[in-house]
Amino acid sequence: MHGFRIFRMALRDSLPVLMGYTAMGFVAGVLLAAKGNVTLAPLWGFLSSALWVTGTMSIAGVPYIAERISAGAFALMTLAVNFRYAFYGFSMLGRWKNVSFLHKCYLILMLTDENYALEVASPIKDQKAHLKYCTVLSLLNHSYWIAGVTAGAITVSLLGMMVDPDAIRSWTNGMEFAMLALFLVIFTDQIREVFRHGS
């Protein structure tokens, strides 16, 4: 399969995530800057979105950061809230067997709910092509998430006096449904497969 075709497939599949991640990321960034009680919120928003890539903790963790929760307690909370991530790799073990160390580390970092769901659901059978697909998809979705969070934090920090962040949030309100819709679509197709194979 040609590289360009794989790129187009990944780009098309990432569009629902574009809606979800920018909207959800924006909320997380606004929250961190407005309620996190931290200086340089855009910097921390950028770093945490790039290195955690988890909407759950970026949103649920903010009130605890504001209260200066200890790093140990934050670790335990992350462990409890995100334990599901420990199962995602099982579906990828075979497909990512001969991938170089750093490349594999990046793919592992990007095992988010949405990325995982798309990678598992991809119809690409050829292992090399699937790997390319996963890599491009990860880069795209990662950039959407970072852009959303950072933009949210910058909006509050720099433009807070001119633009009401709540007004911007109210326009995009409801866009987070795109994530639920993505899971519903993938689940529907998985059920259809089960019926077709009659197992």
Added chain:
Amino acid sequence: MEADTTYMAGIVATGFAVNFALRALPFLFFGARRGPLPPWVEKFGAFVSPMIIGGLIVYSFAGVQWRTASPYIAATLTVGLQIWQRNPLLSIIAGTLAYMAAIRLNW
């Protein structure tokens, strides 16, 4: 300000370490192994994915206004369109727009 920076650097590093360790767990256990994976791991991987997606659906309802009719109307539209047209992007965009309209109408 200085204390703030140190604190946030620690929190960002902690979040990175825990999230990455969770995602890397299966690879730590089975990644270094040469030869084929044990059959139960392959089966578990295939079996676990619809379970995870199903769980994510339930979990995602907590992130929307699940006490109102809006997400259920939009979800029915999304699944219905997907069964009928088999076009993921169409189903997702139509479902999301329906949800955004429904919550603005206070359904």
